Amino acid sequence: xxxxxxxxxxxxxxxxxxxxxxxxxxxxxxxxxxxxxxxxxxxxxxxxxxxxxxxxxxxxxxxxxxxxxxxxxxxxxxxxxxxxxxxxxxxxxxxxxxxxxxxxxxxxxxxxxxxxxxxxxxxxxxxxxxxxxxxxxxxxxxxxxxxxxxxxxxxxxxxxxxxxxxxxxxxxxxxxxxxxxxxxxxxxxxxxxxxxxxxxxxxxxxxxxxxxxxxxxxxxxxxxxxxxxxxxxxxxxxxxxxxxxxxxxxxxxxxxxxxxxxxxxxxxxxxxxxxxxxxxxxxxxxxxxxxxxxxxxxxxxxxxxxxxxxxxxxxxxxxxxxxxxxxxxxxxxxxxxxxxxxxxxxxxxxxxxxxxxxxxxxxxxxxxxxxxxxxxxxxxxxx
Amino acid sequence: xxxxxxxxxxxxxxxxxxxxxxxxxxxxxxxxxxxxxxxxxxxxxxxxxxxxxxxxxxxxxxxxxxxxxxxxxxxxxxxxxxxxxxxxxxxxxxxxxxxxxxxxxxxxxxxxxxxxxxxxxxxxxxxxxxxxxxxxxxxxxxxxxxxxxxxxxxxxxxxxxxxxxxxxxxxxxxxxxxxxxxxxxxxxxxxxxxxxxxxxxxxxxxxxxxxxxxxxxxxxxxxxxxxxxxxxxxxxxxxxxxxxxxxxxxxxxxxxxxxxxxxxxxxxxxxxxxxxxxxxxxxxxxxxxxxxxxxxxx
Numbered sequence: 001x002x003x004x005x006x007x008x009x010x011x012x013x014x015x016x017x018x019x020x021x022x023x024x025x026x027x028x029x030x031x032x033x034x035x036x037x038x039x040x041x042x043x044x045x046x047x048x049x050x051x052x053x054x055x056x057x058x059x060x061x062x063x064x065x066x067x068x069x070x071x072x073x074x075x076x077x078x079x080x081x082x083x084x085x086x087x088x089x090x091x092x093x094x095x096x097x098x099x100x101x102x103x104x105x106x107x108x109x110x111x112x113x114x115x116x117x118x119x120x121x122x123x124x125x126x127x128x129x130x131x132x133x134x135x136x137x138x139x140x141x142x143x144x145x146x147x148x149x150x151x152x153x154x155x156x157x158x159x160x161x162x163x164x165x166x167x168x169x170x171x172x173x174x175x176x177x178x179x180x181x182x183x184x185x186x187x188x189x190x191x192x193x194x195x196x197x198x199x200x201x202x203x204x205x206x207x208x209x210x211x212x213x214x215x216x217x218x219x220x221x222x223x224x225x226x227x228x229x230x231x232x233x234x235x236x237x238x239x240x241x242x243x244x245x246x247x248x249x250x251x252x253x254x255x256x257x258x259x260x261x262x263x264x265x266x267x268x269x270x271x272x273x274x275x276x277x278x279x280x281x282x283x284x285x286x287x288x289x290x291x292x293x294x295x296x297x298x299x300x301x302x303x304x305x306x307x308x309x310x311x312x313x314x315x316x317x318x319x320x321x322x323x324x325x326x327x328x329x330x331x332x333x334x335x336x337x338x339x340x341x342x343x344x345x346x347x348x349x350x351x352x353x354x355x356x357x358x359x360x361x362x363x364x365x366x367x368x369x370x371x372x373x374x375x376x377x378x379x380x381x382x383x
Numbered sequence: 384x385x386x387x388x389x390x391x392x393x394x395x396x397x398x399x400x401x402x403x404x405x406x407x408x409x410x411x412x413x414x415x416x417x418x419x420x421x422x423x424x425x426x427x428x429x430x431x432x433x434x435x436x437x438x439x440x441x442x443x444x445x446x447x448x449x450x451x452x453x454x455x456x457x458x459x460x461x462x463x464x465x466x467x468x469x470x471x472x473x474x475x476x477x478x479x480x481x482x483x484x485x486x487x488x489x490x491x492x493x494x495x496x497x498x499x500x501x502x503x504x505x506x507x508x509x510x511x512x513x514x515x516x517x518x519x520x521x522x523x524x525x526x527x528x529x530x531x532x533x534x535x536x537x538x539x540x541x542x543x544x545x546x547x548x549x550x551x552x553x554x555x556x557x558x559x560x561x562x563x564x565x566x567x568x569x570x571x572x573x574x575x576x577x578x579x580x581x582x583x584x585x586x587x588x589x590x591x592x593x594x595x596x597x598x599x600x601x602x603x604x605x606x607x608x609x610x611x612x613x614x615x616x617x618x619x620x621x622x623x624x625x626x627x628x629x630x631x632x633x634x635x636x637x638x639x640x641x642x643x644x645x646x647x648x649x650x651x652x653x654x655x656x657x658x659x660x661x662x663x664x665x666x667x668x669x670x671x672x673x674x675x676x677x678x679x680x681x
Contacts, residue, residue, distance in 0.1 A: 094542050132541075231549065254550070
């Protein structure tokens with residue numbers, strides 16, 4: 001009898017652990033908080049699933065979707081009714097919002113591409129695909145292009161939400177990175193190990209290049225060259241015309257996921273072991289020895305004058321000089337630990353930068369100041 | 384002196400060695416846990432090997448996630464087989480004692496303390512630990528939890544999971560790079576997500592678990608025990624059937640495969656034990672006959 005009771009007790013504990021009871025309204029699949037800036041407003045999708053517009057100077061709220069906070073309290077996430085999810089915050093968002101003249105477009109993990117009025121935050125429309133939308137959508141000539149975990153690349157008319165191509169372009173695995181557009185061409189990477197060049201008017205394949213390993217992030221297109229980071233720990237440079245491999249980087253210690261930053265003769269990017277790399281765009285030769293920062297570098301760097309701004313998984317933000325790799329910590333000392341990992345590329349506007357964290361916060365930094373934090377949204381409660 | 388020695392409690396050296404070893408292991412685990420950190424031990428000692436093993440089998444078994452889960456299940460079942468055999472034997476012995484327990488209960492009806500004492504004595508005589516049978520079941524729990532976390536991590540449905548996977552693959556396991564991300568579709572079902580029908584896998588899990596429970600549970604003469612057994616036989620499959628509607632179907636398939644393998648092992652071990660019992664009884668009969676003959680001769 002004692003035996004049976006002990007087993008029953010352990011079963012109940014396991015049930016609670018496995019089914020993940022948590023506060024109602026909590027997000028079961030958190031994104032990593034992303035932002036974009038336009039005309040003095042920061043548009044962000046928090047890890048909690050809220051889409052916000054914030055005043056870039058003050059950090060005050062302009063609008064929020066949904067307007068009301070989700071119910072709080074204790075309960076099991078599994079018990080939440082489906083309509084509560086639908087009316088509530090978005091599912092996880094991983095790609096920065098696409099900000100157009102009138103609308104803000106956000107893709108979410110539940111396969112919805114949603115548009116909000118840029119000024120009021122009112123939801124305008126939603127386009128649903130079979131699986132998760134991870135990367136951002138891009139826009140050209142009124143057409144939105146985006147990839148999905150269902151392996152498809154979609155092109156829809158931004159005004160009517162009708163498909164532009166006869167059928168989506170089908171790859172053999174997930175498409176998690178945002179596409180790149182150059183003229184009539186669209187470049188996109190897939191987890192099927194390939195980089196594709198498509199005719200963006202009809203979705204027809206122009207060329208395909210197998211890199212031998214998955215490309216989870218977005219491509220970088222600059223000066224007729226495509227840079228692709230992959231899980232086999234290389235950065236590969238391709239000729240955008242025909243997809244031929246121009247050079248490959250040395251094999252690093254960890255995956256190269258974030259997009260690269262191309263400035264002048266240099267291409268700069270990070271890897272999951274926390275190393276920043278700088279290579280010559282002409283031949284892939286190192287410009288300076290790798291610089292090791294604290295924490296995995298998931299996202300690409302942002303240009304900041306003659307330096308770049310880099311966020312890491314430990315929640316630190318560094319400036320790294322383009323010329324020699326000399327770096328300094330600008331944000332993320334121990335007192336800021338609760339802000340969480342920086343997994344998305346910082347947004348730089350003049351001397352200000354907007355950093356988003358995995359705990360669902362936007363931090364505005366004035367990079368000319370010794371204490372650079374301008375504001376944090378939502379504010380951190382003092383301990 | 385000889386009298387003093389006789390009064391000293393008798394210590395079985397084998398038992399002493401066993402106890403010292405057990406407590407030594409417990410102490411080593413506690414010290415290691417406090418020094419290195421329980422989270423690190425769990426992660427490096429359980430989750431990471433599980434995750435890499437899943438990837439290894441996936442890479443070398445035709446890139447089939449279901450084959451990978453099946454291989455892991457069979458491997459884990461084989462590793463825990465000695466414990467399961469012990470559990471089956473223990474359950475069998477407990478069942479054999481039921482008539483004598485019933486006798487004790489009848490004899491000392493109303494005196495719970497005495498019943499407990501006598502039962503304890505009986506267990507000691509028969510060298511049975513009434514909680515010993517729990518061990519195989521308890522060992523299953525960390526395996527289930529680690530496999531659950533391993534499956535979610537390996538299938539890497541979300542970028543955060545993929546990032547975690549990237550950091551957890553052993554350096555030098557280059558084959559893993561070729562197979563990421565894993566194909567998680569089996570019979571039109573995404574193994575990273577719960578069974579879309581919410582019926583097929585839950586029913587399979589519940590049915591196989593019920594059958595395994597039924598095979599494992601020995602009949603009891605104690606009404607209360609029998610009723611408890613019946614409740615557990617029904618509750619556990621129902622609970623796991625419900626879990627299956629919430630968990631990744633990969634884990635549900637693990638439950639099904641694990642139960643089927645468990646049923647097979649149970650059947651085989653039961654046959655071996657039964658054959659052993661028959662031989663033993665045959666031996667006893669022969670011995671009795673021989674002894675009988677001897678008496679006659681004498």
